[in-house]
Amino acid sequence: xxxxxxxxxxxxxxxxxxxxxxxxxxxxxxxxxxxxxxxxxxxxxxxxxxxxxxxxxxxxxxxxxxxxxxxxxxxxxxxxxxxxxxxxxxxxxxxxxxxxxxxxxxxxxxxxxxxxx
Amino acid sequence: xxxxxxxxxxxxxxxxxxxxxxxxxxxxxxxxxxxxxxxxxxxxxxxxxxxxxxxxxxxxxxxxxxxxxxxxxxxxxxxxxxxxxxxxxxxxxxxxxxxxxxxxxxxxxx
Numbered sequence: 180x181x182x183x184x185x186x187x188x189x190x191x192x193x194x195x196x197x198x199x200x201x202x203x204x205x206x207x208x209x210x211x212x213x214x215x216x217x218x219x220x221x222x223x224x225x226x227x228x229x230x231x232x233x234x235x236x237x238x239x240x241x242x243x244x245x246x247x248x249x250x251x252x253x254x255x256x257x258x259x260x261x262x263x264x265x266x267x268x269x270x271x272x273x274x275x276x277x278x279x280x281x282x283x284x285x286x287x288x289x290x291x292x293x294x295x296x
Numbered sequence: 297x298x299x300x301x302x303x304x305x306x307x308x309x310x311x312x313x314x315x316x317x318x319x320x321x322x323x324x325x326x327x328x329x330x331x332x333x334x335x336x337x338x339x340x341x342x343x344x345x346x347x348x349x350x351x352x353x354x355x356x357x358x359x360x361x362x363x364x365x366x367x368x369x370x371x372x373x374x375x376x377x378x379x380x381x382x383x384x385x386x387x388x389x390x391x392x393x394x395x396x397x398x399x400x401x402x403x404x405x406x
Contacts, residue, residue: 183338212394222339222384222396270338285329287338 183288204273302397319385
């Protein structure tokens, strides 16, 4: 049963600390998405990659957030320095665009719940 | 910027009741997806609709894409406690950014 995995599942940190979240996409999926979910804003797209290249990171605060795919089996989202307003659940999703389809099939991981004190 | 609205925001019903929820926008979409999210988990794709007027059924769930491809509805027949969750719609346009609605929180009481 192929699944997207994310680590850690929960992270509590203090303001100013660096936070790194990791995601292992489903093997064979060529698109990886990072989302942030809060009660106020809902689910927001931060960035996404296709074939490990960043395609859109316009949803991400550039001064403190960075997203990378060091290899096809690992995507990372880093916040440095973290702030209380970054508290949210961060989801990674991986997907594949079927031939001829105008959309991706996205499969979400379980999320990382981040609390910045 | 497209406006995307899901309604109602919250819905609490008794097991066995029927319900319909909506996803509306000012823009035309090439496709639209519905997801369900349970507490502590990520969203799970339920269906993708592509053609205006299209109707898709998934057991007790019926999804419809509006004729003008600006809106969609989800109808649940004889709701069960297992249907409880957050229902998110996510439309796709030719040049639009990937977006999700704020979602509809459904609670089905036994």
